[in-house]
Amino acid sequence: MSRSQRRVAVTGCYLGYAALGTTWCLAAGRPDGLDWAVVILAGVVSLAALFAVWRGAGGLILASAHLLDERQRAVRDRAFRIAYLIVSVVFLAAALLYSRLALRATAGGPVAYHDLLPLGIGAVLITLTLPLAVVAWTEPDPPEDSGTFTKTAQ
């Protein structure tokens, strides 16, 4: 898979997450037929895109360290470093959003389940898939061929 194809897959995956979470939030615990259709469609798109991302870059993330060479270990370490920074920002934003929702709720009482569910699921999905997405987004296109040469006569 080329880097541009992987980037399309990563974008599709996270747009799917966003659409799913937003639709669920807007449904406010009472999703109708259209809401379910959007949620299911967004879920299918996200899963398909995640599968494509996995095919393009999954080997680096799950493999044991002793199976990777120095370059692959460096790529994976860098992906986890970048993912950690992004997840920190996302969790801070989620905490601020939760505070806002809690203020909106009656007398600072508990936030509605349907408001928290997409936040929680989104946070888990993002945490689990971000290192993979970083690798898929940043890795250059693989070398074009095996680079075979015919041995010249000596």
Place this chain on the structure above:
Amino acid sequence: MATDNTSPESATRIYNRLRVLRAERGLSRQDLARAVSVNYQTIGYLERGDYHPSLELAFRLSQFFGLPIEAIFSLAPFSPLSAALYRSPTPGEKS
């Protein structure tokens, strides 16, 4: 400060002769990768300059080719081998 070898755009460019040396010996990337214990794609990334080798990998490549490291890697672009082989000697220079 640790250098991120996977981001050559922010680091010093390192030139190499890996492709030429492979061609001289009729080796595929898989052959060379097997010889120095890396993934064959890493050889491709090395050749393109998308990845800089660690000191250990540079030494393994040096040992495999039987050449000093500076004959394989350089901070300056290598001159074409044809120019080096067929360059006319300047007056007073040994041929």
